[in-house]
Amino acid sequence: MDTAPAPLAALVQMTSGIDPAVNLATVDRALAEAADRGATMAFLPEMSLLLDRDRQRSVAHIAREVDSPWPAALQAMAERHGLWLHSGSMPLLTDDGERRVNRSHVIAADGSIRARYDKIHMFDVTLPSGENWTESAAYAGGAAIEVVDTPLGRLGLSICYDLRFPELYRALVDHGAEVVAIPAAFTVSTGEAHWHILLRARAIETACHILAAAQGGTHADGRATFGHSLAIDPWGAILAEAEAGGTASDRDYRLTIAPVAKEASARARQAIPLGRSRAVRAADL
Known part of the structure; x- marks a missing residue:
């Protein structure tokens, strides 16, 4: 009987700001601690390396992946700390340079990139709080689902607003997902209303571990995010949860x-x- 301890996932909750160098330094410190605490794989939040709603100001930092220093910096950190790493996501330009993409990378402990995923669903909403977000004004949505083998199991990739589309998670399961990453930068109002409920629902309906590293706190660009990074087991039980974030600075x-x-x-x-029951029902229709 296998009595080996379960591998550990480290969720890094950040208050990312408008200076990528500061954010990268924060990630480096977090990965060092994750390695010291025995983690096998670390997970960053959405827009871990640059969170800036001022699109004109952010232009100077955003490039095509082939020209960006960010993936290589994270690859070097993963190798140095001996950890697998999920980048959360970062803003990059499409290959033609015309639009942006919100892209995740899965990086092995040897520094190699094992998977990429571009966020499919764009956050175009007008909230009861009065907030208005039009992600599609600058970003192109992805078109492909991604599942990759990792030391934690077969990992399905998604980002933030994708959480609200259960058909994506069913497709990830159909491709063998046992664990799902959902990095996020949820607003406070939507987080208070829906974060825990939706994440637990995705875990229960897919019977997957859910690993959701989040942005949390008041950011340099003026926004506030919900925090509460969550790890949830396939039965829907919360395994671990971070604090909200409060007044954390960019360096925390x-x-x-x-x-x-x-x-x-x-x-x-x-x-x-559920899979068997779904197949039986589909055959009856």
């Missing part, structure tokens, strides 16, 4: 560690066989 982070038991997904799917 909160590290949350959670075990990812590889057998938990199989147990949940055996107890409630």
